[in-house]
Amino acid sequence: MRVEAEFTTEPFRGEGEPPEHATAALQAAREAGLECDFGPLGTSIRGEREAVLGALSSVAAAGLDHGADQITFQVRLEGHAAPRRTANGLEALLAEVAEGLGADLKTLDRPGKQRAVRLLEERGAFEFRKSAEIVAEALGVTRFTVYNYLNRERG
Numbered sequence: 001m002r003v004e005a006e007f008t009t010e011p012f013r014g015e016g017e018p019p020e021h022a023t024a025a026l027q028a029a030r031e032a033g034l035e036c037d038f039g040p041l042g043t044s045i046r047g048e049r050e051a052v053l054g055a056l057s058s059v060a061a062a063g064l065d066h067g068a069d070q071i072t073f074q075v076r077l078e079g080h081a082a083p084r085r086t087a088n089g090l091e092a093l094l095a096e097v098a099e100g101l102g103a104d105l106k107t108l109d110r111p112g113k114q115r116a117v118r119l120l121e122e123r124g125a126f127e128f129r130k131s132a133e134i135v136a137e138a139l140g141v142t143r144f145t146v147y148n149y150l151n152r153e154r155g
Contacts, residue, residue, distance in 0.1 A: 003052045009022045019067065024066035
């Protein structure tokens with residue numbers, strides 16, 4: 001049985017080279033012989049169930065040993081995505097937040113956009129694939145601005 005795991009190491013840096021904790025975690029997955037896709041928002045690893053599950057502790061250790069203060073994992077059977085992580089689910093959250101704030105998200109001032117990001121995070125919006133890009137477009141800002149708002153809230 002094949003499984004896929006996605007992981008994100010934090011703290012996130014929006015510009016420049018990937019942080020050492022992200023590349024060290026990726027290297028641990030590669031050393032375990034897993035198929036890897038490294039991206040700016042996280043890393044996907046795939047392989048046989050026992051290989052992936054066995055590698056997760058090495059991935060976590062490598063990330064933490066190289067400066068990560070948080071690592072988030074999602075594991076699922078390969079080819080199966082949770083229904084709540086669809087683009088329609090994220091669009092519904094965006095509409096809900098806009099309605100709650102009483103304005104189109106693009107028309108909000110900076111504090112309003114920061115509040116929108118906080119509300120979206122509380123509702124799990126950033127668990128969706130490509131969520132930062134979609135949220136950035138809805139707010140009329142760059143994805144790096146979204147990351148800055150997120151880091152400000154977590155800091």
